[in-house]
Amino acid sequence: MNLASKSIDWSQLWYPGRKTPFTREELALAGGDSPSPTLIAVASVNIAFIAFVVLLLAPPAQTGRLTGMLVGLTVAASALAARLWVNPWRKPLLRAMLGLALVMAVMAGLLRYRIPAQSERQAVSMILAACGALVPMLLWFLTLWRAHQLEARLREHNERTKAIEMARRLATAQVEPHFLFNTLASLQHWVQTKDDRAAPLLAALTGYLRATLPLFDRPLLAAGTELQAVRHYLQVMQARLGSRLAWQIDVEPAAEPALLPPGLLLTLVENAIEHGVEPQLRGGHITLTGRMADGVVRFAVSDDGAGLAAGWRQGTGLANIRERLALAGGAAAGFTLNARPEGGCRAEIHLPYRAEATT
Amino acid sequence: MTTALVADDEEAPREQLLAALRQAWPELQIVATADNGVDAWDAFLEHEPDLCFLDIRMPGLSGIDVARRIGGKAPVVFATAYGDHALAAFDAGAVDYLLKPVEAERLAQAIERLRARLQPAAPSNGELQALLERLATTQARRAPLSVLQASVGREVRLIRCDEVIYFESDARYTRVVHEGGDALIRTPLKELLAQLDEQLFWQVHRSVIVNHRHVAAAVRVDEGHMHLTLRGRPETLPVSRHFQGLFKGQ
Numbered sequence: 317m318n319l320a321s322k323s324i325d326w327s328q329l330w331y332p333g334r335k336t337p338f339t340r341e342e343l344a345l346a347g348g349d350s351p352s353p354t355l356i357a358v359a360s361v362n363i364a365f366i367a368f369v370v371l372l373l374a375p376p377a378q379t380g381r382l383t384g385m386l387v388g389l390t391v392a393a394s395a396l397a398a399r400l401w402v403n404p405w406r407k408p409l410l411r412a413m414l415g416l417a418l419v420m421a422v423m424a425g426l427l428r429y430r431i432p433a434q435s436e437r438q439a440v441s442m443i444l445a446a447c448g449a450l451v452p453m454l455l456w457f458l459t460l461w462r463a464h465q466l467e468a469r470l471r472e473h474n475e476r477t478k479a480i481e482m483a484r485r486l487a488t489a490q491v492e493p494h495f496l497f498n499t500l501a502s503l504q505h506w507v508q509t510k511d512d513r514a515a516p517l518l519a520a521l522t523g524y525l526r527a528t529l530p531l532f533d534r535p536l537l538a539a540g541t542e543l544q545a546v547r548h549y550l551q552v553m554q555a556r557l558g559s560r561l562a563w564q565i566d567v568e569p570a571a572e573p574a575l576l577p578p579g580l581l582l583t584l585v586e587n588a589i590e591h592g593v594e595p596q597l598r599g600g601h602i603t604l605t606g607r608m609a610d611g612v613v614r615f616a617v618s619d620d621g622a623g624l625a626a627g628w629r630q631g632t633g634l635a636n637i638r639e640r641l642a643l644a645g646g647a648a649a650g651f652t653l654n655a656r657p658e659g660g661c662r663a664e665i666h667l668p669y670r671a672e673a674t675t
Numbered sequence: 676m677t678t679a680l681v682a683d684d685e686e687a688p689r690e691q692l693l694a695a696l697r698q699a700w701p702e703l704q705i706v707a708t709a710d711n712g713v714d715a716w717d718a719f720l721e722h723e724p725d726l727c728f729l730d731i732r733m734p735g736l737s738g739i740d741v742a743r744r745i746g747g748k749a750p751v752v753f754a755t756a757y758g759d760h761a762l763a764a765f766d767a768g769a770v771d772y773l774l775k776p777v778e779a780e781r782l783a784q785a786i787e788r789l790r791a792r793l794q795p796a797a798p799s800n801g802e803l804q805a806l807l808e809r810l811a812t813t814q815a816r817r818a819p820l821s822v823l824q825a826s827v828g829r830e831v832r833l834i835r836c837d838e839v840i841y842f843e844s845d846a847r848y849t850r851v852v853h854e855g856g857d858a859l860i861r862t863p864l865k866e867l868l869a870q871l872d873e874q875l876f877w878q879v880h881r882s883v884i885v886n887h888r889h890v891a892a893a894v895r896v897d898e899g900h901m902h903l904t905l906r907g908r909p910e911t912l913p914v915s916r917h918f919q920g921l922f923k924g925q
Binding site: 493494496497498500501502503504505506508509511513556557558560594595596597622625 | 684685686687688690691694711713732734735756757774775776777817818866
């Protein structure tokens with residue numbers, strides 16, 4: 317329902333609720349409960365009280381007949397209420413109303429023939445008409461209330477799901493706290509001192525976070541998409557390290573649609589910064605290349621740092637890279653990390669080319 | 676007047692800490708700033724500040740390496756971003772640390788403690804030294820340099836590090852005195868220090884590193900002055916005050 321709309325929505329006149337029925341999934345999610353014992357007790361007490369008053373006012377001769385009718389009405393109303401409880405929507409409500417009207421009409425017809433006395437007939441008719449008006453109203457309220465309850469539950473469920481999903485993505489995106497807080501430290505200082513470097517750094521950090529969060533949604537991701545995150549990451553590091561970092565991304569357009577396990581390129585670049593550039597007194601240079609040849613894509617990250625230390629052994633990070641590559645490209649995929657003859661390291665991944673469109 | 680050294684490899688966090696210090700402790704005189712561990716250590720030897728603020732992750736020497744070399748001669752406060760495993764050790768309360776970006780309130784607290792420690796009757800910190808030694812061993816460390824390459828005229832001479840007798844700072848160069856003669860290399864002494872085998876090479880002066888196997892004796896000239904004599908060589912090497920503790924007899 318759009319409250320901001322200026323025109324009157326006449327279809328809302330007799331049922332101001334949602335216009336689409338709850339789907340089976342929604343009902344299963346939010347409407348699986350039965351009415352609470354308290355609710356049933358309250359309803360029963362009310363019905364008993366009304367019945368007591370009605371029978372007190374009714375002509376003594378008609379008490380038996382009226383009791384039968386009221387019991388019938390209560391049973392019918394309970395059955396309808398139970399159905400509306402399970403599926404509170406305007407269609408079942410309309411059907412219930414029509415059904416009730418039919419029952420009332422039949423009862424009115426019976427009254428005409430079975431109660432000869434004019435005054436008694438009038439009294440019983442009045443009572444039945446009052447009850448007959450009360451029941452649809454109660455059903456109407458029940459439906460609206462129940463529909464609102466289900467909607468609130470669905471909304472709450474959606475929000476909770478979103479929060480959990482966000483937490484999961486943040487957790488898997490592995491935005492390194494050290495990276496984040498060091499960047500924030502620079503940002504804070506530049507904002508405080510009104511330094512012009514603050515705005516581009518904030519833009520790069522935002523771009524990085526935005527690009528990183530959806531990275532891990534899918535089992536495979538086009539290299540071009542991940543390169544966006546890599547660029548933003550390098551921009552952030554560039555702002556922080558200044559002249560100590562130089563970088564270059566040189567990826568063939570043909571290699572950009574290639575599907576990769578998400579986060580690999582970013583991990584390789586992060587490693588190059590952490591081990592190849594940051595420990596160097598004079599900083600360093602990072603090159604990311606991407607090439608397509610003979611159905612195989614190769615991405616390589618090179619730095620000009622100190623190379624591999626003697627006695628270097630593969631850590632869990634690299635084992636993880638190998639595993640994910642094997643999962644995506646089988647035996648044809650691979651990862652190598654070598655010391656470059658001219659100094660520094662070169663990490664390369666290669667796997668059979670597969671593009672978005674073919675999957 | 677209290678003097679201090681501030682070292683961080685990134686400009687903005689360093690400037691931020693400096694600004695926060697100026698605000699929270701206006702009388703403090705910053706005698707040196709450094710953007711890597713090598714310069715931080717060199718600046719410490721040059722200026723002998725009363726206290727040091729050191730980033731943990733720095734190129735050359737880490738903040739922990741520098742603190743270990745300072746060896747309790749001055750209180751150290753580490754500055755670090757979240758996520759340094761070393762933080763867990765500091766939680767024991769042995770060393771103070773600041774989280775970046777530095778908050779004014781936390782800095783004031785650290786300054787309070789520093790002032791107490793600057794009192795003459797400050798407790799000894801053998802415990803701290805042990806902690807720093809332990810932390811230093813957990814750091815990823817590169818194998819020490821084994822060969823030096825010195826250009827002499829048209830040739831490049833290879834000098835095995837274990838044949839070096841001592842290194843001496845010579846303007847922008849480093850003089851390498853080894854068993855087969857001497858040579859000049861371009862790497863500054865302070866950078867070389869971070870790459871040498873600590874077991875073999877001892878720094879004894881801001882501008883001298885000696886291979887301890889060639890040291891014959893340490894001679895105390897007078898209060899505050901000391902020099903080393905070498906095996907089979909006529910020259911002596913100065914030992915500055917900071918390093919005289921290396922030679923105290925047993």
